[in-house]
Amino acid sequence: MASKTFAMKFFLLLIFSFAIIQMATAGDPDILSDFIVPPNVTVDGNFFTYTGIRSLITAGLPTAFKVSKAALTEFPALNGQSVSIAVLEFAAGSTNPPHTHPRSAELLFLIDGTLQVGFVDTTNKLFTQTLQTGDMFVFPKGLVHFQYNSAAKAPAIAISAFGSTNVGTVSIPNTLFNTSIDDNVLALSFKTDVATIQHLKAGLAPKP
Template sequence: MASRTPMIKFLSLLIFSFAIVQMASAGDPDIITDFIVPAKANGTIDGNIFTYTGFRVLVGEAPPTAFKAMKASLAEFPTLNGQSVSYAVLQFPNGTTNPPHTHPRFAELLFLIDSTLEVGFVDTKNILFTQTLQTGDLFMFPKGLAHFQYNADAKNPALAISTFGSANAGTVSFPSTLFATGIDDNVLAVSFKTDMSTIQKLKVGPAPKP
């Protein structure tokens, strides 16, 4: 029995090493077919399952009064399952921001279609990288890093498109995550070196609408 111990340890190490490699290269799962037919297709395979019409409302639509993100990800467009791609249209009325947030699973490539946009991200050394984008510019936000976009123009709205190397890149918005999920006020007050009253005021903004 004792002679089997080194082999068991070796196999355990091998399995653990394989798991680490898998985690390091984690992404959307590979598929062994050309595509995955969404359940709602009921077995019907035609051009409709590859077409997403959710952005049609943008044509001729009046600009929103607050920042608005419209997504074509796995949730909205199930045919993206296994294809490692998704899309978002970002609308910025003048003076609005997409608050600091992260995408835990993949990087974001933003293309500014109209106006100017202040963008930035913070790396793991707490170094801030910022840029003022002009119409036609691209900007890359690395995977998992905190980043933001802000339309500093007081008069003109901005429009941008973002692509992701995942059908479900995920979004963790710091205001909502910190102040609208029930984290104890005292924990937040100590963390931000402020008082309970300030934390309670901050919670009013991101609180979910009834």
């Protein structure tokens, strides 16, 4: 009987250890080739080149917050490479609202302007910083974070690097107020009334 109990504990320990290893190595899966080629695609230098961000070089000043991505959807050659980027353009006074990336940390490099940035950890502690041109800031994987250009006139531009080809973005305002979560649930959660919740939802509804 004792031997069976020991064997069961040992078996559970193995399962638990395997789970920890899987958590520690979570991320994009490793591939068994140099790169992954979609069907019916010719592989040459063009396959490994993405030109979708060229337009930013000659574009005028941003009039709102805008994200230009080079991720798996836009750049198929990234498949299996565990890397992607995004260019963030901030008009004066614009913000990238609180959001999370469930599959990667984010390393932001500010190439022009100033930005107020921050994230909240799992103990609800807020970490903030005002970045100057040339500064970098890391947002840990899965944590709620934001960026805000508080300048009255000057725009800001940043490049974000990710350790995944498909980081996922969960917008906190849209997730809460632009989905089908019951108004009563939201009103109770935020200790307010249904009318206030409906007002917030109306402000975030897609424009026709």
